[in-house]
Amino acid sequence: MIRIRFFKVHQDRVERLVSWGEELAARREEVLATFDQETMQREAAFLIATTSGPVMVYVMEAEDLVHRLRNT
Incomplete structure (x- = not known):
């Protein structure tokens, strides 16, 4: 199962996110x-500059996504 999430990132947190x-x-x-x-099979995060500020796109693929989300 694949899950994609979008997170608005405050500009002052971009450097910390990149360091992570x-x-x-x-x-x-x-x-x-x-x-x-x-x-977990795959995980990817993308930081995208938009006119409304930075957005992180987070993609995860896991055999059992329900189990994965409950245990994090």
């Missing part, structure tokens, strides 16, 4: 181990 993404990339092995525990 970099941290996850640096800790890839830990992230993949967590994915296994949560039945």
Whole structure:
């Protein structure tokens, strides 16, 4: 199952969000181990500049999305 969510991001939080993404990339092995525990297959986040301010598009795919969402 795939779930897509959109989050408005306050401009003063963009740098922190980018740092979080970099941290996850640096800790890839830990992230993949967590994915296994949560039945997560794929996850992606995109930061998009819009005329109304930054928006994060968050996409997740999991075998059991209900289980994944209840346990986070």
